[in-house]
């Protein structure tokens with residue numbers, strides 16, 4: 059058994075938990091974050107990646123709208139390498155309530171969101187693929203945000219300032235001593251028991267927070283709401299396109315890196331189902347048919363995959379029926395809520411309010427620990443976002459490497475591109491052609507970005523996220539694990555299977571046409587040609603043989 063001691067234990071490595079780790083580290087508070095899977099593998103990695111302007115909330119929820127626009131401005135400064143400042147349009151179709159346009163405009167003015175009416179001619183100039191049947195259009199400062207880069211950058215900064223993180227380590231229970239939570243008991247993926255003791259434990263485990271509380275007899279009630287999204291093969295739009303109506307299914311198309319995504323549905327699900335999410339056929343139909351109303355070209359593109367995430371809607375007060383649930387930020391000091399000292403739950407909110415949620419939580423932590431240092435996360439850029447690297451003079455530093463490789467690496471890692479693209483043969487060889495990932499970038503990720511397997515690598519570098527969905531890059535990536543990270547051959551083959559199975563989950567709901575042909579081809583390569591599953595040894599002797607081979 060391994061034992062650690064610290065001031066603060068953070069459960070959950072989503073945007074909120076990683077934001078708290080960074081905030082604590084910047085204030086000199088010792089903290090350890092425990093994540094059962096990988097950074098950003100929960101809801102943080104399963105959303106649209108919309109950097110809200112706040113306009114989607116401006117009619118009904120002015121508080122959320124104001125929070126969004128204020129964080130939108132901060133994040134554009136501190137996280138510029140995770141953000142595309144695309145702008146957004148709200149478009150009204152003939153069938154939509156025409157009065158919503160004016161209501162939205164008034165709401166935006168009240169929430170201080172820049173919002174202007176644009177002529178249809180200008181709207182088509184901004185977004186040529188837009189449905190030509192729209193009747194009105196508003197422009198707002200929406201953008202897109204890459205949740206994987208954002209969460210990882212928070213961890214990198216925290217660790218560089220003394221924070222610690224344990225990924226692939228699950229918190230099994232809180233440790234309670236009378237009226238105080240004094241630590242957590244964990245199990246890592248190698249079967250090692252770990253106990254961590256700290257003055258304060260923060261439950262930032264999103265929708266799983268109810269379960270964490272239950273291990274210490276603390277009752278909070280969450281009402282999970284599933285949202286599904288569909289990714290299409292091309293980046294069919296360059297700005298965020300919203301339907302100008304009350305938020306509803308299939309009303310947004312968000313561009314992201316090399317693809318676009320259509321979102322989202324909203325379905326209440328039983329709490330027991332939060333780990334077994336599937337995208338239903340009817341959700342895909344709704345998303346595609348409503349998406350086409352915004353951008354008709356969607357009907358001509360291939361659907362790459364579908365996925366879903368869960369919003370934890372939390373019952374405030376002691377409401378167990380779910381009448382008083384909120385989509386806003388919920389911060390619970392359990393000392394006041396149910397007498398459990400040293401324990402805080404933070405949940406709800408949005409990806410893009412993660413920094414604010416972290417600040418609110420760390421303010422309570424600092425008060426409890428009598429730390430006077432104020433929050434500075436809104437002032438200090440994240441690693442990679444220190445300076446914008448699109449100055450042509452700087453790029454000539456890399457004139458021995460192709461512009462597209464430089465551009466993609468810089469797009470993903472910002473100023474850290476200088477640490478990645480060293481003058482080394484590794485940077486000439488592409489591992490993933492769809493996303494222009496080099497062996498040098500993979501090496502950087504394995505050594506610096508807390509990557510334990512190929513699925514983690516996908517989140518840090520986009521290996522396998524492009525049109526081929528890992529068909530041609532995943533086995534090369536597996537090879538690099540053996541070469542760079544000294545992973546045994548058998549272990550690398552298991553990683554490869556896990557990666558392909560994870561991809562399969564996303565592809566299965568959309569298996570028709572070209573996607574079906576592509577997956578048949580993938581199956582043919584990995585099972586037919588490589589005999590992948592059969593190559594894994596079943597007992598230890600075989601394993602040794604393989605490792606020695």
Ligand SMILES: Cc1cc2nc3c(=O)[nH]c(=O)nc-3n(C[C@H](O)[C@H](O)[C@H](O)COP(=O)(O)OP(=O)(O)OC[C@H]3O[C@@H](n4cnc5c(N)ncnc54)[C@H](O)[C@@H]3O)c2cc1C
Nearest residue numbers: 070072073074094100101102105106108229264285409410
């Ligand atoms: C369909 C959908 C679309 C959305 N779109 C947007 C959007 O476009 N823009 C936006 O700003 N917001 C969006 N959101 C909201 C946003 O995704 C979430 O508010 C945010 O990601 C929550 O982050 P979190 O860190 O609080 O939770 P999570 O990301 O869920 O993190 C919790 C972490 O805790 C870990 N964990 C759980 N149990 C344990 C345990 N026992 N031990 C250790 N670790 C554990 C999990 O593995 C997980 O990584 C969307 C949400 C949904 C569902």
